Amino acid sequence: MEIVIVPDAAAGGELIATAIADLLTGKPDALLGVATGSTPLPIYRALEAKVQAGTLDVSRARVCQLDEYVGLPDGHPESYREVLLREVLQPLGIPGERFIGPDGAAEDIAAAAIAYDRQLAEAGGVDLQLLGIGTDGHIGFNEPCSSLASRTRIKTLTEQTRVDNARFFDSLDEVPHHVLTQGIGTILEARHLVLLATGAAKAEAVAQTVEGPLSALVPASALQLHPHATVVVDEAAATHL
């Protein structure tokens, strides 16, 4: 595992956007796995700046989703599909036809999970998967005790994660209890994993991920199993290393 400590979130965003630009130079139709939450936003803004400056060509880039809430109606502004369309696809000028994700509004959620894993495989697999980390060490929505071999499936959110994510909704009651998430086994199939963690609230989860034992109690520690994993942390998130 490669650990990179940067001064702040903006520097982390720039560093990772540059790695994505390098990937797309060599493989213009690369499949880029994107994550939600506040942490990756500096990456998306740095990518947008590169597109505007003409130094990044995303005309063939493909994008896929890490996870999704279950039960939000199609087009709900806080569904992860809508968030990613707003924060990533539209600013970069990538059309929705080149964007795949799990269907959290499907009637048969179990079938939608299996279908998404198949879709990822048929797309040739993820070239670079961006990850954030929850305060409890979750990646995607794989909460503590998720199987390290898990596939895309329905999960129940912990109360802590619902509280953490309530800021995006009008009230805690509106935060869904269930989600579809790429499993840890699914995530580990991406060719390059890039986890960004910023701020003091993530320091303990980062230390457990990088220096703790491999454990289902800390889902992000599964990155220790991956041959090409990069963890980018700002100084505040690196204080327990």
Ligand code: GLP
């Ligand atoms: C959610 C997402 C994760 C994300 C996490 C942390 O739970 N499913 O992918 O990493 O939030 O979010 P933030 O970056 O806002 O702290």
